[in-house]
Amino acid sequence: MTATTGELEFLAKDRAALLWLGIALLVASLSVFLGLREVGAQRTVLGALVENDRAEREVLTGLHQDWGSVAYYTFHLTYDLPSDFAFAALGTRDTAPWKHRVRALALEGQIYETDADNPDFALIGRFDFAFAASMLVPLLLILLLHDLRSRERTAGRYELLSATSASAGSPWFARAALRVGALLLCLIVPLLIGGLLAATSASKLALASLVVTLHIGFWWGVCAAIDRLCWSSPVNLTALIGIWLALASIVPATIKGSVEAAVPLPDGGTIMLTQREAVNDAWDLPKSATMEPFIERHPEWAEYAEISESFEWKWYYAFQQVGDQVAEPLSNAYREGRIKRDRLAGRLAWLSPPALVERTLQGIAGTSMTDSIAYEQRVRDFHSTLRHYYYPRLFRDEAVSDASLRERPEFSAMNK
């Protein structure tokens, strides 16, 4: 029997180690299952919405005879498809909106109106593979490794084990390596099975496995360093839990607080309110108060800027845009602020390996803050295309035709 098979047999009879490994397997499997279920539900919702969206536009075709009504009543679904690895790291998909039904009206309110729902989701919390791998796994590793040497010292076996071992590092390295390897298997196997079910690309799975392996390697190093100090098992455990608490909770909380203090930004609700107030006020203002700032932005429509009736669709859509223009500085500040915060948080995350792992996995999954902002930009781009489609028809008062409707832009989701 080799030393490795000896350790393997020994591990197979260590009930405490088997318990922690079983919990690791359960946690990883559950997180993958819940992630697959959540992403499946999101895909089902999107599938139904895409179908409804198309059917609704078909029903509306021919129903309205002026472009103002067509633009007012027609919604366009925009959405962010979950990637093939999103099941493992849901990231911002449960705190930031990933679908909007937008019209050619003022955009800011349409983008941020869903923000008000988010605290409900945030309260429930997220349990995905990224959370398990970044926050829970270090804890399980600590429970597996904290007393490798110390319990042998307490039991009076340390010298016997060391003296019996043929090589200087044995059996401690082999014993720790087997536990680390087993823990890694308990994590990676459910992830790979989830990846197979979700048809995840091999490169993403390989990268995610590497990240998890490096993270476990880091905590193995921490456990080994503490173990070398020759403290008792309870002291080792206390020290390691303290380090885990600091790196997984206190440091990230401090980073979050510092980043928020360093980069203040308006909230989505304020942007929505500013835009809506601007739009509502426009009804009571002289038409010129709307058309002048609109024409400043769109001089190509200057010759159509005169509003002679009490209500004209082109004026209506102009004040929708002006509403967006009023909220624009806030909206830009919000967007740029979030990007700044994200970059700063990304740099500071190196101080907290668990936070860094969670961010990295979200990056692989396309569920990071950067991805959320990119999706928001795609919604803005699409909305801009929509306006550019409607404005010539509204300002020139063209007749609605099937041929023209067929040219109407469609949102196309990006596959990640």
Place this chain on the structure above:
Amino acid sequence: MTTMLFAKALSVERSGQRVLNNVSFKVDQGEVQALLGGNGAGKSTTLLTFLGFLTPASGSAQVQGKESRDDVGAARRAIAYLPEAATLYDHLNAYENLRYFLSLAKADAHRRTLDAALERVALQAEAREMRMHTYSKGMRQKVAIALAILRESPILLLDEPTSGLDPAAIDDFNRLVRELAEDGRTILLVTHDVYGACHVADRIHLLHKGELAGTFDRPSGIDRIDTEAVHAAFATHAAVS
């Protein structure tokens, strides 16, 4: 005769205190020697220094002619060590414990070999498959002794090996030690059992407060060292301390 263990003016400090002071002795191949002394005499410290767990403050501890601290691995491969009150794994049975420890030493662990060693230490066959938490202290000690035998190392360092054994088992053990020595194994045992040491050892070193307080040899043609003389020296030092 080849010198297997050599303590040369050996001094060791633990937590800033000198616990072994200028101790010299050597053990040749096939010899049984005992370190005798009360608690804190430096007996176990001497063994741990040969094993490389402790570093000499001065002097040297040599195993097969090499300084043990220079190549701890080589020293430990040459030595089978039985610590005081050896605790094997409670959740394993005797076979599993032996197989595990022998796997660390990369030594043979066939069932027949294990049974032969367990026969030699007189552990009942019916107990061998039982988990060790059901064992008495003496039975545990027998398994630990079997492990030391199975290592097939040329040197055995035994720390209080008869602790927990009943008188019949001690007698068996003493006989076993003599057999191992006749097979060419070198044995250094630590004890405070004067009677047992006199019966099994070729030479006894009396340690007192980290210093060598006397050496007693087995006279030729006699089967044991003079128990009364050793007892008297031991008692004198105990009275002084």
